[in-house]
Amino acid sequence: MSKEKRDKEDELLIEKEFNTLIQYYLNSNHRRKIELITKAFNLANEAHKGARRRSGEPYILHPIAVAQIVCKDIGLGSTSICSALLHDVVEDTDYTVEDIQALFGEKIARIVDGLTKISGGMFGDNVISAQAENFRKLLLTMSDDIRVILVKIADRLHNMRTLGAMLPAKRHKIAGETMYIYAPLAHRLGLFAIKTELEELSFKYENPEAYNEIADKLRASYSKRNAIYENFAEPVKERLDTEGFKYEIKARDKSVYSIWNKMQAKSVPFEEIYDIFAVRIIFEDKPGVDERKQCWDIYSTITSIYRLRPDRIRDWVSRPKSNGYQALHLTVMGPDGEWIEIQIRSRRMDEIAEKGFAAHWKYKEGKIEEDNELEKWLKTIKEILENPNPNAIDFLDTIKLNLFSQEIFVFTPKGEIKTMALGATALDFAYELHSDIGDHAIGAKVNHKLVPLSQRLNSGDQVEIITSKNKQPQPSWKNIVTTAKAKTKLESALRKQRKEATKRGEKILNEIFKKSQVEFSQPILDRMLDFYKKNKKEDLFYAIGNKEIDLPERAEKLMNLKKSNSGNLLVRYMKQALHAVKKQEKMQPIAVIKEKQDEPIDVKKTYILEEEGLQKNYKIATCCSPIPGDNVFGYLTENNEVEIHNVTCPVGLRLKSNFGNRILTVKWGSYVQDSFLSTINISGIDRRGMLLEITQTLSASGLINIKAVDIESKDGIFEGKIEVYVHDVKEVQKLCSQITKIDGVQSVNRVIGFKE
Structure with missing residues (x-):
């Protein structure tokens, strides 16, 4: 193809995608600022002219796609759309943030600047993890303008959609960080559809064999699931039509990733996952009738037809989740003898479930201003950032603590409801109320009964915290707190406490030497560190200030301390020297997996x-x-x-x-000599000689060595596990296949266990 023809085709494709973006925008409920969006597109198109992505397509198609996600899938307005179109301009071209500000104003420039800083990796060589610093910076921008993180999530989604063009090592990195931080962030912000797609794409690139296997089985079993759904839905539709509801009813399969997760958690094959699909009923509001009442009316209709499973009711209508999710969940026994999960939502609830808080805007009258709505939204999620910890990796892990947590509802003595993470303790609740209450807590009353601060709370508990002015936070409390908020506040209090005790200890020591008119020198400090078995002077000062060490009144006694452990000082110096050597070694590129003896590791290979x-x-x-x-x-x-x-x-x-x-x-490569331990779960209907037949099958396999067989039988059913040494996955699969042929064996599968 000639260059002219290719350029013409590119222009037509770019124009088509931009027109699609404008159409999405015209269908939204935001104020019309098409001229501003067109201006941003023209600048970005000119700035990226001639640049292409790794896949070969014109680079400008990427910012357009990000802008489409920002508009259509997240529901944001012109400010965010312009920022999405311009998000790579400062980083990849000669334009500056000042240029963007002069042309588009301060808000758009601030968002583009935030996105540039996140992507740029502007960190020194001493940073432990540049990636973690990027995430830290990304999260901190929430407090400045949440649109930075929303555009970044949209950017990540499009990058995941086009990940196939990347090198394998790069795919691992991008898919890994997507699963670790971007998917949970999307979940926390209520962007359920984006969260699900991010997880699916990460899993697809990380584990393609498992993904394709489950996807194939989903396709093969579709007709069976559809028949179960149709039998269930027919009488429900009939009754809802009679009662005058306007609604949509559909069956929705679980994602491949969530099915795989369930298979791993329960150590069962695909065939034993029974809740693969859920029925969703989305109703249109009846004028003048409360949404919640309509949810419960549909619930009554369904439970009058099918038998309810009481332990599976989830009322997210009366009390929405912290990310805005609202729905009424129930499980009933269908006509085919299968348990069927049903989700009942209004059209508004469904939009919020898919798009997050931004979907609220669609239901406001008139053309809404994006900035005002974002300010309200920001208040609902800002707590996630209350973390002064300077270490980026610790910061990231603290954020992770609460991203996927389930929730409980706890009452204060005055009846106010507090939403807490599942597994929260009384001490978590104390810090939820206020830092001072947490710092001075000595106990709690749960439902009027005295309990320790470590008491785990349940939904519906009424909790009163007992405090004392004399009580101070304890390091042991780190084992009690479970929420990110409580952990952050406790660490802050302990750091402040330690700092004060260290200053106090240094002052006490200096006063002793001043009183004796003796100079406090380095040799004396080294002798004290050795005697009191401390590695750093700060540890010594803290121990003195915290009254862990009783010092003599005169400095002369400190000068004449006998060495309690003569090797301690030497050990300290040796550690310092060893650290210096290790630091030097790290600077040298040492090849570990080598193609040639002198070839260093290359992450691109x-x-x-x-x-x-x-x-x-x-x-x-x-x-x-x-x-x-x-x-x-x-x-x-x-x-x-x-x-x-x-x-x-x-x-x-x-x-x-x-x-x-x-x-x-x-x-x-190929493995013949070395063997690896693998565990197989097995269950079935017991009979005489079953165990003997299983062990004979194992022995007959020849190359496989058995480490342990642990099988129990109860009431005619047996289950257990077999530990064997194998050379590769094929041997495990072959063994499972042979065991499956034994009469009475119902389930055989390999266990893939993980340890943190």
Whole structure:
């Protein structure tokens, strides 16, 4: 194809996508500012002219796609759309933030500046993890303008949709950090549809074999599920029509990722997951009738037809989730003998469930101003940022504590409702009320009964916190608090406490030497550190200030301290020297997995895991214990060792999110000598000789060594696990297939366990 023809086709494609964006915008409920959006598009189009993405398409199609997501899927207005169109201009071209401000005003310039700083990685060499710093900066921008994080989520979604063009190691990094932080953030902001798509795409690229296997089984079993749905829905439609409801009823399959998650959690195959789909009933509001009443009217209609399962009612209508989600969930026994989950929502509730808080705007009269609505929205989520911890990785982990937590509702003595994370303690509740209440808490009354601060709370509990002015926060409380908010406030109080005690200790020590008119020198300090077994002077001052050390009144006694452990000082100096050596070593690129002896590790290459290199050139991570044939990646440790992790390992997920520059693409070679431990779950109907037949099948396999067989039988049903040494995944699959053929065996599957 000639360059002229290609350029013409590109222009037509760009124009088509931009017109689609404008159409999305015209269908929204925001004030019309088409001229401003067109101006932003023209600048971005000119700035990115000639640039192409790795996939080969014109670069401008990426910002247009991000702007489409911002408008259509999140529901934002012109300010965010312009920012999305311009989000890469400052980073990738000669335009500056000042240029953007002069042309589009302060708000758009501030958002573009925030996005540029997040992407740019503007950090020094001493940063532990540039990725974690990026996330920290991303989260902190929420307090400045939440649109920065919303545009960034849209940017990430489009990057995930086009991830196939990236190198494998880059795919691991991007998919890992998407699953670790972007999907939970989307969930926390109520962007359920985006959260689900981010998870699906991450899982698809990280674990393509498992994804395709489940997707194929979903397609193959569709007709069966559809028949169950039709039998269930027919009488429901008939009754709702009679009662005058305007509604939409549909069956919606769970995502591939959520099905896989359930399979792992329960150690069962796809065929034993029974709640693969849920029925959703979305009704149009009847004028003058309360939404909640209509939800319960439909609930009554359904339960008059089908038998209800009482323990599966979830009322998110009366008390919405913290991310704005509202719906009434129930489970009934369908006509085919299957339990069916039903979600009842109004059209407004459904929009909010899919798009988050921004969907509220659609239901406001007249053309709304984006800025005013964002300010209200920001108040509902700002607490997630209350973390003064300077360490970026700790900050990220603290944020993670509450992103996916389920919720309970707890009452104050005056009847005020507080939403807490599932598993929250009385001490969490104290800090939820106020920092001072938490810092001085000594106990609690739950439902008028005295309990310790470690007491876990349940929904409906009424909690009163008992305080004392003499009480101070204790380091042991770190084992009691569970919420990010409480952990943050406690750490802040302990840091302040330690700082005060350290200053107090230094003052006491200086006064002793001043009183004795003796100079407090470094040799005396070293002698004291040695005698009191402290590594740093701050630790010594803190121990003195905290009354852990009783000092003599005269400095002369401190000068003549006998060495209680003569090696202590030497050990300290040796540690310092060793640290310096290690620091020097880290600067040298040391090859671990090598193609040639003198070749350093290259993260852009794919390395073959040869059998003779096990433990010498690489090692298997104990947190997930992958075996040959599993989908894996490599992680280059600080000690220049390569750890091999399963792609779905939670520990590996954290590594991909924080240290993407150390992720390696690896593939298994062939394994003959080395064997790996694998666990198989088995269950079925018991009969005489069953255990003997299972062990004979195991023995007949030849190459497989049995470590343990633990099977129990009760009331004619047996279940248990078998631990065997295998060379690869194929051997496990072959063994499972052979065991499945035994008469009475119902379920056989490999267990993939993870340890944090």
